[in-house]
Amino acid sequence: MQVQTNNLELELMLACARWPQRDSDRQLISDLAENVKDWRRFVLLTKHHRIVPLVSRNLQSALNTSASSRAQPAVTELKDASANMAMRSLVLLSELRRVMVALRASGIAVRVLKGFPLAQLVYGDIGLRAPGDLDVLIESSQLLPADEVIRGLGYTGLLDPRRFNRRQLAFYRTHWKDITYTDSAPSGEALWPKLLQGAAASESALLGFAQPNAVIMHSRRWYWLSAQLTSQWPMFGQPGIGGVAAGENVAATYGHGARGVLPNGMVAIADNNIGTTLGAGTEDQLFVVSTQECHLWEDPSAPVFLRCEQPSAANLGVLLVLYGYFAYSFRRYPNANSVIGGSGMISPAF
Numbered sequence: 001m002q003v004q005t006n007n008l009e010l011e012l013m014l015a016c017a018r019w020p021q022r023d024s025d026r027q028l029i030s031d032l033a034e035n036v037k038d039w040r041r042f043v044l045l046t047k048h049h050r051i052v053p054l055v056s057r058n059l060q061s062a063l064n065t066s067a068s069s070r071a072q073p074a075v076t077e078l079k080d081a082s083a084n085m086a087m088r089s090l091v092l093l094s095e096l097r098r099v100m101v102a103l104r105a106s107g108i109a110v111r112v113l114k115g116f117p118l119a120q121l122v123y124g125d126i127g128l129r130a131p132g133d134l135d136v137l138i139e140s141s142q143l144l145p146a147d148e149v150i151r152g153l154g155y156t157g158l159l160d161p162r163r164f165n166r167r168q169l170a171f172y173r174t175h176w177k178d179i180t181y182t183d184s185a186p187s188g189e190a191l192w193p194k195l196l197q198g199a200a201a202s203e204s205a206l207l208g209f210a211q212p213n214a215v216i217m218h219s220r221r222w223y224w225l226s227a228q229l230t231s232q233w234p235m236f237g238q239p240g241i242g243g244v245a246a247g248e249n250v251a252a253t254y255g256h257g258a259r260g261v262l263p264n265g266m267v268a269i270a271d272n273n274i275g276t277t278l279g280a281g282t283e284d285q286l287f288v289v290s291t292q293e294c295h296l297w298e299d300p301s302a303p304v305f306l307r308c309e310q311p312s313a314a315n316l317g318v319l320l321v322l323y324g325y326f327a328y329s330f331r332r333y334p335n336a337n338s339v340i341g342g343s344g345m346i347s348p349a350f
Contacts, residue, residue, distance in 0.1 A: 008032055008035055008036045008037070009038055009039075009041045009042040009045055011032055012029065012032040012033060013042060013046050013049070013051075015032060016029055016046075016054070016059050017049075017051050017054055017058075018058070019058075019122070019123060021058055021061065021062075026058075026061065026062040029058065029059060029062035030062050030063060033059075033062070033068070033071055036071070037070075039070060039071055039073065039074040040074070042074055046078060047081070050130040050132075051130060052085060052130055053082040053085055053086065053127055053130055054123070054128050054129070055078060056078035056081070056082040057082070057128060059078065063075065082127075085130055086127040088131040089126055089127055089129070089131045092131050093116060093126065095134065096112065096116065098153065099134065099136070099150065100136070102152075102153055103136075103138070103146060103149055106145060106149050108138060108142050108145060109138065109139060110136050110137065111137040111138075112135070112137075113136065113137050114135050115134060115135055116129075143161055144161055144162065147160075147161050156280050160278075176335065177198070177201045177202065177335040177337070177338040178339055178341070179194055179197055179198050179338055179341075180340075181194045181340055181341065181342040181343075181344035181345060182343050182344055183342075183343060184343070186345070186346065187228065188224075188225050189228070191286075191340075194286075194340050194344075195262065195286065195288060195340065196264065197338075198212070198288035198338030198339075198340055199212045199264070199266065199338070201335060202289070202290060202335070202336055202337055202338050203290075205333050205335040206293065206333050210290040210293050210336075211290060212288050212290045212337075213267060213290060213291055214267045214268075214269055214288075214289050214290070215262060215268050215269065215286055215289075216269045216271050216274070216287040216289060217268065217269070217270060217271070217274065217284070217286050217287075218270065218271065218272055218276060218284045219270040219272055220276065220284070220347070221284055221286065222268060222270045223348070226249060226260075227350055248261045276347070278341060278345075279342065279343070279345070279346075280343065280346070282346045283341055283342070283346050283347075284345050285339050285345060286339070286340040286345070287337060287338070287340075288337060288338040288340070289337045290336065290337070293336055293337070
């Protein structure tokens with residue numbers, strides 16, 4: 001069979017991702033495999049798209065024992081990775097059952113979304129779907145008791161709904177997109193894709209009317225990022241010093257607006273009002289926002305200062321006067337801003 005030669009690794013991955021497989025699919029996989037030269041790229045593509053178990057199963061089925069010596073390391077690597085993912089799926093399945101039993105024992109109605117039910121329905125084998133997180137659906141009215149049950153099982157979350165009243169909680173859920181950064185050994189390089197994930201999610205929600213252009217962080221997080229080194233150059237350059245860097249420190253002090261510029265042009269703003277005792281107790285958060293969607297309305301004459309020096313001023317009977325109101329509105333679009341938190345945001349180590 002004649003095959004395209006411009007991107008064989010991608011074509012092979014797509015052929016291995018088809019389900020269910022037909023004889024013609026297996027023949028195409030075999031033909032493509034004979035011409036693939038960069039098997040390392042094929043493996044990396046498969047892992048990037050998180051379809052290792054499915055690709056591994058179909059690749060082994062098509063090649064059987066005919067895999068070339070060049071292909072064999074890739075086949076073996078994917079097979080081993082698939083086996084590890086299958087074990088992870090079993091662990092998650094057991095954990096899902098534990099969560100479901102606990103919620104239902106507390107009288108909370110719950111449904112499982114996507115994940116295992118979808119894999120069983122589509123593939124007939126939960127092991128053919130790469131494991132990720134666990135998604136469950138509950139009634140919004142049962143959010144607080146469900147949160148209490150899940151925290152009792154040992155979980156922590158980016159958001160503690162007990163801090164909000166009903167209206168605030170509905171506002172948060174509507175307008176903020178939570179992104180979890182989980183890492184036992186946090187690094188700037190690992191955090192950077194999460195920042196871009198937050199920017200991508202925000203811009204998608206803004207429907208092209210605005211772009212995320214600022215990242216708000218605690219000053220400790222800014223200095224930690226400034227201290228990071230990549231394998232080739234510092235994460236941030238310093239004022240007046242040349243060299244290759246992934247961003248720029250504009251040398252602004254705290255309270256003077258932007259501290260630096262990230263590699264994609266988003267401005268880094270330090271704000272020490274951000275909590276540092278979140279999550280497990282030592283975590284802070286990053287906020288990816290569009291300044292075009294951060295609106296402030298204020299009385300142009302406010303605030304007004306009233307000073308009364310007359311000895312009998314208190315006898316007027318008015319001890320507090322409110323002269324103006326202000327209102328603000330972050331977000332007009334659902335999920336227009338993103339918040340990044342998780343175990344990767346623990347207290348920085350320098």
